[in-house]
Amino acid sequence: MNKKILYLITEDWFFCSHFIERAVAARQSGYDVVVVAREGVHGKQIRDAGLRLVPLEIQRRGINPFKEMATIFRVLRIYRAERPDIVHHIALKPIFYGSFIARLTGLKNIVNAPVGMGFIFSSSSVLAKSLRPFVNLAMRFLLNPRGSCVVFENQDDLNDAISTDRVRQSDAVLIRGAGINLDAFPVKEEPTGKVTVVLTARMLWDKGVGEYVAAARLLLQRQTQARFLLVGAPDIGNPAAISLQQLEDWEREKVIEWLGHRQDIPEILSNSHIVCLPSYREGLPKSLLEALAAGRPVVTTDVPGCREVVRHEENGLLVPPKEVLLLAEALARLIDDADLRRKQGRKGRQRAEQEFSSQEVIGATLDLYGRYDSCR
Template sequence: MFLKKSLLYIITQSEFGGAQSNVLDLIKGFQQEYNVHLATSTEGSLTESIAAINVPVHLLPNLIRSINLFHDYLAIKECISLIKEIKPDLIHAHSSKAGLIARVAGWICKVPVVFTAHGWGFSPGNPAIRRWIVLLSEKLAAPLAKKIICVSETNRHLALGLGVSNQNSLVTVHNGINDIPVSLANPAHQPARLIMVARFNEPKDQATLLKAIAQLSDQSIHLDLVGSGSAWESCKDLAKSLGIQDQVSFLGDRADVPQLLAQSQIFILCTHYEGLPISILEAMRAGLPVIATKVNGIPEEVEHGKTGLLVPDKDVKEVAKALSTLIESPDLRQQMGEAGRQKFLEEFTIERMIDETRTVYEQVLKQ
């Protein structure tokens, strides 16, 4: 009788974001091929979704996001105990802290680890001290992983250039998402409704978008901001101080994002640094033109002038200019939305991501 191998996914936080969405898709994709387990710090949106598909969830209470040597030591011990309990054949870690803890615990237990870097903490745009600390820790931890998956070619080249691991260990697997049966958007509809889907904390930059909206004279446009986080209240105060509170809806966390995208005409993501944002893929899937900050892997998703417009980081004037261009041209929005939808179908499907990840797993398990 053929026995399925066991696969343990580890991620720091269970609040829903791009990395958590990626983990959920991977678990669903490999649930039939492996005995899959998930480990994370606390219960949340991700653990609820995982429990609903009957995948075991394990909590590591000391796996916290911030640097704390005492908690990190305890998290390693918790992770080692879990590895000894479920005896995985392979560990796949996501997010920086879980990546460090899992690599150390896996090395101690002699279990191979794959680490996905959804965005490097040493990327330009991060605070200088953080970049130095993260770069040092990643250089030290890199040899403990059999493979390091980068979600964009930009991030892979950044790691190689800074001496984090090598050509054999670093591999690019672009994020992919399901092509769910939801109505496509009508980008040409007037007046244009704008939407940004992102957490209200670093590295996202809703403030720049709000300031750009305030520079536009078209009072008929409306912006939906989906998400929650530490900067939510300050952004609401900013909208009020700019006199645009009636043009902006703060929708909080929503379970109907695909439907909200289908009702919109332009998607925006202002951000300081990224890996390969899933929110942009969701907008492309919906057939929306995208305005996004030109950082890290975003230009691998958004083709400037073809599927959307790329703008410099923190540049209020250029964001406003890009918004005006698309707001005033329904035909251009339609063309870009259709091109983005086609690019999604060709390059960013979940089937492609699962196939490429499976190849990584097979290579590691054969070593």
């Protein structure tokens, strides 16, 4: 019988966005692949890829102890029924629940992937601050149990986890993001006309969307000739979600153009000049990898995840988080300098080809599965 890999993740859309290529590659390599996630509109895509989906009602922001206990028991039943050889837990709640249940059921081959560390570590809200000590405590016991590997998307998070004794150095693995399909993002010459800046992300405050809008407002007040686009939908399952009312208010103010959720990101990038993501913290942002692949310069924040993708003055510009004036100045510099945009865009494409291709990420992940005994 083929060895079985079970992925535990909260949302089917996030699995399809960041992990489905690796799961398909695992299936093609001979593994039986099971995905356990809340089924939304992406269930068909998972099944059409030849993967088996086990629906699970799990809420990312749920903290009701009775509901969470019921979820834990459902996961326990699934693990006992499936008896996987390897479990791959993605994001903090699946890591905590999955690692706990793996211990109960005797599963030892555990891959934990905390990805961007989530709302708890990126937000400055009262809720996030109040939950952070409990999450840190849980991480000490469940992030790196014996027999597990912990996959980080950027060097900052990996170093921090080791220095704080949450992860053993021998078990820490760096696989930088989801990778990018270079063929899907051909490099095209800049479009003519007004310079267009685009932010592509879930519409969350923690993505720096508010700072982006404020910087756009400041530049337009200075008579800067540019368009500012927002691409993405509100993520209602995240406490940092921006309301639909707020997005519509910004549009009515004529500061930004909000395009909502779009599937044609390569076309949007080819019709834009600059990509911006003033995030507070990331794992390794896929939108910036797409910008690099498309040959577009980036303005982003000097925070974990973002600085893994952008080297200051090489393929983009880094600014401190939450600094609207400095963000506006960096955007203005690229808006006014076409030669700099083209130079940084070329460097970005080179980095995408050399460091961030999806084949690199797929290969590293399959190597991890294949040499799993070396992680114990």
